[in-house]
Amino acid sequence: MVAVRSRADGASGAVTHLTTDVLIVGAGGAGMYAAIAAANEGGAVLLLDKSLVGRGGATIMAQMTVAAAIGHQEPDSPHLHLEDTLEAGRGICNEQLSEILCHNGPDRILEMDRWGTRWVREEGHIKQVGAPGHRRKRCCYVDFLNTGPAVASTLRRQVSGVDSIRRLSNVAAIEICVSDGRARGAVALDLSSGSLITIAARAVILAAGGLTKIYRRSSASTNMAGEAYWLALEAGAELVDMEFVQFFPIAHLAPRLVGMDPIMWDPFRYKLGGKLLNGNFEEFIHQYGGQDEGRYTAVRDQASYAILKEVEAGRGSPHGGVYLDFRHVPDDSLRTAFGPVIDRLLKNGIDLTRMPVEVAPTAHYHMGGIAVNERMETRVAGLFAAGEAIGGANGANRLSGNAITEAFVFGERAGFFARRAAGESDSVWSAAYTERSVAEFSDLRQRTGKGPTPGAVQNRIQDLMWDTAGPFRSGESLRNALETLGGFRSQLKDLAISPGDVFNLDLQDWYELKAMLRTSEAVVTAALNRAESRGAHQRIDIPQTIAGFEKNQRLALMDGTLSSGWTSVVRCLA
């Protein structure tokens, strides 16, 4: 059976209705893996992406490495990987999810190998390198800085080879329909036509990635505005650990670089070393408890903290970061390690043998997210989540290399269990499920409005979140942020939407803005409640880590208002 389509002409115009067994929202690494796994179990799968399938989201931008204890480079075990992950997570990982991540990682990496991903090899085995926080060399990659595009390409090919997977590009979910406590499908915006689609599904998987778009400086694709979190909250699911946003420490800052991932300096450091220097050309990480010394061992939360503290103390580089210096590395070593990338840098006017570059932290990844059980199911029956969209596996700080592993492992698992749940679910659908979204959309289309555009308000949120709930927070800044976000929310109904239906980006921007507002509110609320500093959550007013906060914070919507509570950490290791 493939997804069935029918068309009903209602008063508000033609609404296309689709029917499927498993609906997947988001077609990055997690979504595509989920689609393959669900289809393997039989039945129809519908895979949506608001960009083009396999080209948006975080996966395509993941130019670095994938961590899995396959033990090809040196003896390793999933258990060691788990211990490293838990240590980096600062005591609050959901250990059950971390264990699934580390134990299933090798299967997925080797499966991708069989599907044709060209992991770099040496002497007949998959080459694995080290990264901060990993005690073994366990990070696989595709040259040169091509891991994300390569794995996305493999998954696109696999997905397109399965007839029972229907793919839809330029389609963004705007509501998950729930009745009697069970997910029944979704309403989505078809950007190409500027009209709504309704979708009946027996199970739904949210795989729409993280929230990097709520910040001014961000390293991921521009289309992750926290939609997964917003959709989950509105559907009645819980979020967990929303205060833990990972800021990648050494993202490119200056001189201006185009055509390259801003976080590409990470592999440069682990392959070649590279000195992190403040504006006075002095090494500094060691003053913050790290032991860097050009060998690149400080984990991410530690390095981000040290860099921003140097800038704050007036010892930053000219553009407000620090220097990364490779001038001690010979030209032929640079070329051996990075080949054509060196030429791309030269085209950008960057000669690493002659000049340092400037780097600074950027919003990179979200440790928190949708709360799921070991089957990747939320507390709403039939609603699953996978990939960066879920919270818990990485606690308060994620190790380099765990994100793509997470996308594959949790995607596969969500696909399997969602398909199973679909088989056990009745197929109930009513047009009444969609009434709220259809009415809201109809109102949106009648608007002309002279207010600011949704895109302009998005920019203001990005500035606000960076300044108040970025790498450093304080009780006062967070309280101010909540108030300002409330003001933005009240503007939603007055924003200007330009005319025209086809590819009207104002419509997409408006729904993104809704997601950004709700997600930002969740981050700020959670950060305010966690009155301590831990991992990626740094409160300048409370710099110490407090043992009593070794627990997880859950958020849910109650009558349209966020409520929060604490739960003890899920442990699996004695």
Place this chain on the structure above:
Amino acid sequence: MPRVTRLRIRRGSTREDGFYQTYDVPFEDGMSVLDALRWVRTHTDSSLAIRYSCINANACKTCMALVDGVVEYTCTARLHESCTTVEPLPKRPVIRDLVTDTTPAEEKLN
């Protein structure tokens, strides 16, 4: 004095009925054509339709257009201080403004 550059953009929902519209954009050394297009959308004219995903990393490969007559990724094409003309890809049906039909047929609704 802040530096300004000018974009001349082919707009419209078909190739035949298209027209050119010009926008002034603040200029910074090293900025990409995509930087300028995004600036126009958030500061001057949000109705301008463009396609992009990854922001200047040349990873998603979805932002192609004709820049001064040459097919380029707008995220890697550098802007210059004189006027730059940006038009939709020449061999694809125009959907709206700079957005052309690059979606694989089997990923479309209709």
